[in-house]
Amino acid sequence: MNLKSQVEWALHCAAVLAGLPEGRYLSTKALAEFHGLPKEYLSKALQGLSQAKLVDTTLGPSGGYRLARPASDITFLDIVEAVEGKGRTFVCNNIRANNPCRPAGFCDDKPCGIARIMWQADEAWRRTLADAKLSDLVAGLAKDVPADIMAASRDWVLERAG
Amino acid sequence: MNLKSQVEWALHCAAVLAGLPEGRYLSTKALAEFHGLPKEYLSKALQGLSQAKLVDTTLGPSGGYRLARPASDITFLDIVEAVEGKGRTFVCNNIRANNPCRPAGFCDDKPCGIARIMWQADEAWRRTLADAKLSDLVAGLAKDVPADIMAASRDWVLERAG
């Protein structure tokens, strides 16, 4: 049970977009090159962000993506769900209904006890991601990443941002 | 990102095994029939429980599975991990290392900030499952499932338990 790698890509791309100056855009090409990712496929992940209205886009040269909201208004959960979907990890197939001892046509009034627990775990997972803001990530990077690499990356991005 | 359906099957089977009288065993065949599942494939899930030492087995007629420990000592996490594996949902491919602005051979001392958050969410998920005991599930079933179905199921199982 793995998240798709596009989730990782989208999170990294969102972090880069969060560092863009107001009003500038960064293209799929630049984001793919910066992260060493296949451009065409990364594009699908970015389309997911766009459909979820987490990013704005423009076309043409100097076009690309920028965040649609402040990084403090975007959570990890927003990004993960935009790419991975909103489905739960546990799918209940209600196999208790196959119990041969059941009267035919018996109908359950509550979800299965197993599903309830599994969905609680899913909720705990989502809550953690909903509590993690993109702005927190960016602040953390500023501490973790050496200043020279940080500065060089900023320059690299600004050279390519439309 | 879905758990395999075998996780659901294993949880339901564990709940049934928890209802077995001391020392009795229940076969794959009976468990498959009770839940309306393909016997051969369910067998793989039960083998997972066996490898994780959550259940004991015996061979021959009247053989099958029983819990290796009291249901109060078995958690949802034990069962989920036995079938699904212990891997995390988020796999970090460390794509920050592809940053063209990095000095060659630069080595990260900390895991990526993105991975840290994603792994926190995984931990919250696991913690929830670790807090859910199989005995709690069984107690819940006794409340949710109508008494007549409960009794008929017990009889059905006892007829087949070796």
Place this chain on the structure above:
DNA sequence: GTAATCAAGGATAATCTATATCCTTAAAAA
């Protein structure tokens, strides 16, 4: 106005995982 660049998204293919079935082996019970 023209050419280049871009996001969006459709079509297709390759690879991996989940799902499932079948068969053999060795152990235990009837």
Place this chain on the structure above:
DNA sequence: TTTTTAAGGATATAGATTATCCTTGATTAC
């Protein structure tokens, strides 16, 4: 001695993931 069982290997099918390529229409640069 025969039947039943778990374990596990081999194989097959379906579906999801991971790509790649191409077209379309919008936007910018020249």
